[in-house]
Amino acid sequence: MRRQTYQRIAAQVMVFFAEYRLSFQEITDCAQSYFESANWREIQTLSSERIDLYEEMVEEAAAALEQQLGDSIYQPLLWHQAKSYYSKLIKQRTDPELAETFYNSVYCRLFQHHLIDSENMFIESTRTGKEISSGDSIYSTYSTDDSGLVQLLGRMLDEVPLNLAWEHKRRDIRNLIVFMRDNAALDVLGQLESIDLVNRVFFRNKAAYLVGRLKLEKGSQPFVLPVLNNDDGGLYIDTALTHEDDVSIVFSFTRSYFLVEVDVPSEFVSFLHSLIPEKSRAELYSSIGFYKQGKAEFYRSLQGHLKATDDQFVIAPGIRGMVMSVFTLPSYPVVFKIIKDRFSSSKNVTREVVKQKYQLVKKHDRVGRMADTQEFTNFSFPRERFSDHLLEELKEVAGSSIYISGNEVVIRHLWTERYMTPLNMYIDSLVMEEDLEGLRHVIDEYGKAIKQLAAANIFAGDMLFKNFGVTRHGRVVFYDYDEILYLTDCNFREVPKPIYPEQELASEPWYSVAENDVFPEEFAMLTACHQKIRAIFNELHGDLLSVPFWKQAQDNVRSGVIVDVFPYRGEQRFNQLKLS
Structure with missing residues (x-):
């Protein structure tokens, strides 16, 4: 029997979605072998490949539908019927929420993000509130009833699904027991009943993470063990993380997505959410590589929040940007960024750039x-x-991106980003409070952010304090991207000595400046606002003002050096001295 057109649409989308999921898993599966062979460069390419994969498969699906069905594909009624049929096709899948989002992406690609209609799309998921179970537990449980703590930890490490041997398992067990004994906040040794450990390993950069929880007599605690490869084929546990804030940083929106095998995404996310409930489901989906599902979850969360609140959008706190106009909702921790129609004359970029x-x-x-x-x-x-005042301001600077349609404000193109306190405002408050300890911490964080970005081959470009934010964990994060460059594309130079005294007083440089020329000594102007800030910066990160630092950073990147940048403090790392 010949299929109806709407059935062909649904079936074709399903074919491409199934191919996407298979290819996604094949890419993810490479992470373990790369980790075990210490092939760090290849691990870093995997996340990028998965992002490209999604866009490629959506594009191919849309193109195939256009080729097969011609202009009839643009009949909205067909998509209403296709959605209903597609819902039946995905009913038995373990990843139906991902399948719905893929369908939405294909629809939006064909209709150019117009005709957004719940009749034709899964604006609300049909799976909301419906738990899906894999039938098997996603974690293994190690109980203190079965053995003592030493034996429990030994068995747990023996069953970790990695093919390398432990460098010194007895030392790792000792470190874990000492950690539990000394962690007064947990009092684990007296309360521990069992450890639940996820059966899949989370890979990212140079680490593999074992993720689980400590089940105590009263409640539970997250339990995350970063495992490192000593480059000689031996594994060791670098630290243990049991505080919710520390685990939240591991799954932060500021880090690359994990590479982890996931059979039932919603079940996996639910378990992670039980460990770090402050993390939204949107962030957790993104953290394990399903960034489009994270986007869908964010959209639904925002719509629900808008229905439950009545505060108005406002311009985001901080100095107005030269390229972006940024607004936010005071009751929601996200900012919305729109490209301005015209940039400041000092900005040599275009909208496409x-x-x-x-x-x-x-x-x-x-x-x-x-x-x-x-x-x-x-x-x-x-x-x-939106107040009239806010709309007027947005229209004035980004009028080509905004229009009113009935009772809605439509923005043609924008980015969303987690709200952070602008660094300049954060520093100003510390100066007013004369909080030297806080000032020292945040200036150190600022310098570390610049250095760690450089180690990752990123030069921030405009490094003014206003272009950085401070997270709720006190970490400094860069968030203004219009001037970033690959570090290796920069030409770091010393400022030439003036020939005449008058040259130093001139409003323009007396020396030639090419497009990617950078003069590190000019960074001193960034901290000229306050004597104490300048003194702290020069003490902790004065090397950022020198050309040799930057040239060495470039040499490291070009030679393939991948610097260890772990999501926990250096003082949290275990002592790796071997036991006699």
């Missing part, structure tokens, strides 16, 4: 120092949530 920079950040290793973003087209907001 800005888009390319944001895409670069999406795919690059963010080393905990650049914020992830979500890109939206034709995003609709309730008109009542």
Whole structure:
């Protein structure tokens, strides 16, 4: 029997989705062999490949439908019927929420993000509130009833699904027991009943993470063990993380996505959410590589929040940007960024270049120092949530991106990003409070952010304090991407000595400056605002003002050096001295 057109649409989308999921898993599966062979460069390419894969498969699906069905594909009624049929096709899948989002992406690609309609798309998931179970536990349980703690930890490490041997298992067990004994906040030794450990290993950069929880007499605690490869084929546990804030940083929006085998995404995310409930489901989906599902979950969360609140959007706190106009909702921890129609004369970029920079950040290793973003087209907001004053300001600077449609404000193109306190405002408050300890911490964080980005082959470009934010964990993160460059594309130079005294007083440089020339000694101007800030910066990170630092960083990148940038403090790392 010949299929109806709507059935052919649904079936074709399903074919491409199934191919996407298979290819996604094949890429993810490479992570373990790369980790075990210490092939760090290849691990870093995997996340980028998965991002490209999604866009490629959506593009191929849309093109195939156009080729097969011609102009009839643009009949909205067909998609209403196709959605209903597609819902039946995905009913038995273990990843139906991902399948719905893929369908939405194909629809949006064909209709150019117009005709956004719940009749034709899965604006609300049909799976909301419906738990899916794999039938098997996603974690293994190690109980203290079965053995003592030493035996329990030994058995747990023996069953870790990695093919390398432990460098010194007895030392790792000792470190874990000492950690539990000394962690007064847990009192684990007296309360521990069992350890639940996820059966899959989380890979990212140079580490493999074992993720689980400590089940105590009263409640539970997250339990994350970063495992490193000593490059000689031996494994060791670098630290243990049991505080929710520490585990939240491991799954931060400022880091690349994990490579982990996931059979039932919703079940996996639910378990992670039980460990770090402060993390949204949107962030958790993104953290394990399903960034489009993270985007869908974010959109639904925002719509629900808008229905439950009545505060109005405002311009985001901080100094107005030269390239972006940024607004936020005070009750929601996200900012919305729109490209302005005209840039400041000091900005030598175009709209397309800005888009390319944001895409670069999406795919690059963010080393905990650049914020992830979500890109939206034709995003609709309730008109009542915008004051006339705010709309006038947005129209004045970004009029080509905004229009009113009935009771909605539609923004043709924007990015969303987690809200952070602008670094300049954060520093100003510390100076006013005369909090020297806090000032020292945040200036140290600022310098570390610049250095760690450089180690990842990123030069921030405009390094003014206003272009950095401070997270709720006190980490400094870069979030203004319109001037970023690959570090290896920069030409670091000394400022030439003036020939005449008058040259130093001139408003323009007395020396030639090429496009990517950078003069590190000019960075001293960044901290000239306050004597104490300058003194702290020069003490902790004065090497950033020297050309040799930057040239050495370039040499490291070019020679393939991948610096260890772990999502926990150095003092948290275990003592790796071998036992006699």
